[in-house]
Amino acid sequence: xxxxxxxxxxxxxxxxxxxxxxxxxxxxxxxxxxxxxxxxxxxxxxxxxxxxxxxxxxxxxxxxxxxxxxxxxxxxxxxxxxxxxxxxxxxxxxxxxxxxxxxxxxxxxxxxxxxxxxxxxxxxxxxxxxxxxxxxxxxxxxxxxxxxxxxxxxxxxxxxxxxxxxxxxxxxxxxxxxxxxxxxxxxxxxxxxxxx
Numbered sequence: 666x667x668x669x670x671x672x673x674x675x676x677x678x679x680x681x682x683x684x685x686x687x688x689x690x691x692x693x694x695x696x697x698x699x700x701x702x703x704x705x706x707x708x709x710x711x712x713x714x715x716x717x718x719x720x721x722x723x724x725x726x727x728x729x730x731x732x733x734x735x736x737x738x739x740x741x742x743x744x745x746x747x748x749x750x751x752x753x754x755x756x757x758x759x760x761x762x763x764x765x766x767x768x769x770x771x772x773x774x775x776x777x778x779x780x781x782x783x784x785x786x787x788x789x790x791x792x793x794x795x796x797x798x799x800x801x802x803x804x805x806x807x808x809x810x811x812x813x814x815x816x817x818x819x820x821x822x823x824x825x826x827x828x829x830x831x832x833x834x835x836x837x838x839x840x841x842x843x844x845x846x847x848x849x850x851x852x853x854x855x856x857x858x859x860x861x
Contacts, residue, residue, distance in 0.1 A: 674733045674802060675747050681726035681811065684710050685818040685826055694827045695834055706834065713829035717822060720847050724748045724811035725818055725826075729755070733802035737793035743777065743786040744806065751776060751783020752809040760803035761796045769794065776808070783810070825851045 686694075688703060691710050718725055730748055738744060746754075754776040757769040773791045777784045785806065787793070798804070812818045825847075832848035 672735045675730055676733075677728060678731050678807065679729035681714075681724075681728045683726055683815065684714055685725050685812075685815045685823050686710060686830075687815070691827065691830050695831060706830070709830045709833040710826070712833060713826045716829060716847055717826055717851075718748075721822070722748065724750070725822065726815070727752065727809060727811040727813060729807065729809050732806040732808070734804040734806070735802050736798065737804065743784045745780075745782050745784045746806065746808050746810070747782060748810045749782035750810060750812065751778045751780075752811065752813065753778070754785055755807040755809060757785065757807075758805045759794060759796070760799040762799050764799055767794070767796070783808075 688707050688710065691706050692698075692703075695706065697706065714725055717723075724730070728748075730746070732744075732746055734744070754771075754774075756771070757774065758766050759769065760766045772788060774785045774787050777786050815823070829848060829851045832851070
């Protein structure tokens with residue numbers, strides 16, 4: 666799962682280890698007793714979370730991402746990090762034109778977890794490195810994003826996820842135009858401002 670822009674790319678490094686809704690919650694919503702379809706329902710929960718993350722362009726549970734940039738900002742003292750909400754920044758590295766990798770000291774920046782999306786911001790009096798950079802996105806920012814627990818995921822999003830699971834469960838044979846397509850019910854449930 667990677668995304669591209671002319672100056673940046675980002676990819677998932679470590680996926681979530683938990684889902685916003687449990688298997689028990691999904692089964693209760695589906696009114697399913699027994700365990701014969703547990704693996705299938707768990708797969709639907711994961712797929713629904715991924716579909717919502719794509720539609721909302723958010724990280725719903727704790728996961729690690731890496732943003733790769735071609736160059737440092739020319740005028741800004743901050744860099745936005747995709748897939749909010751930002752929890753923390755693990756590190757910033759850059760490769761010079763001799764292919765040597767350097768680590769930007771963490772004292773040079775701080776993580777702005779209040780911004781939406783989150784960002785790294787230069788510390789007062791600090792600047793971006795002026796070293797000549799290697800080609801092919803030499804700057805790498807590794808960070809943790811997502812809600813810390815299922816209880817922190819907005820109820821509206823959790824409800825939409827359950828509705829999407831129900832759609833997958835009820836329409837197993839349907840031809841879906843895209844792996845991340847959301848049902849009409851889900852699109853009506855989540856705020857339009859959140860859908861990209």
